[in-house]
Structures are given as structure tokens and as C-alpha cells.
Amino acid sequence: MTAPTSSPDTHAQQPCIHCGDCARACPDALNPEALFFALVQDDFAAVRAARLDACSECNRCVEVCPSHIPLLDWFRWGKSESHERARAAGARARFLARNARLARERAGRAARRREMPAAAALPAQTISHAEVLAAIARGKARRREKRP
16 A cells, blocks of 8 residues: 555645644644654654554544645554554564474474484394295285175
């Protein structure tokens, strides 16, 4: 999602004159000016500190802004962007935790393999040629019994 721009049917947006009208009009006691500049600078730590999530989206700041800045559009964009970033951070944390768990499991399996006795240390099983031929004959006899 891209940052909001002013719509063609509204007054042309002008630079903020730092009048403070938006802060005085805010029923939630927020500072819309600080929120706006934090969003423009992509500083979401400052956005969280300024409590963007507490904005009730009443539109009073937009109504009193002499510079015609679409603050509410910016705040809505900031809320959705903040939500998406939080989701991405959660997904990244789960991904890293999964990779760490898989690495621990691989290391544990490797350690267990190292602890196993070597193949040469196991007693050798000797099967005579006659035993192999007898097993083959038993298998052939079973197949003949199963045929209709």
C-alpha cells in the first residue's frame, strides 16, 4: 500500500505551517502534527510512541487544518502499515524460532549418531549360501500358494 495523496476534488495540500489547530481539535489528546511527520519519515517507533492506535478517526484534525493535509488518510494508512509490519515481525520471529528448533534437532540427531557403536564393532551376521537358497525357495512356495 502506498502513502495517501490528496484527492483531486479537495483543496490543494500545502506544507504544514505548524499552527497546532489539529492538536487543539483532537478529542483523543493526540498530536496529529507529530504523527503526520513520523509517518512521512517512516518512523514507526515514533508513531507507536505518539499512540496512533488511539486515534478515533473523527476527522476533526482534517476539518481544521488550514494546509488541507489529508491527516486522516495518513493515519489510516499508518495504522494498516503498522499492522502489516507487526504481522511480518511475528512471522519472522516464528520463522527464526522454527529454524533454531530444527538446528537443535539436527544437532541432537548427530550427537546420537556419534554415540552409536561403529558398524565394525557390531557382531557380523553370517548367513550361509544354503540359508539364502532356502529363503528363496520359501518365498517361491508362498507365491505359488497365493496364485489362484
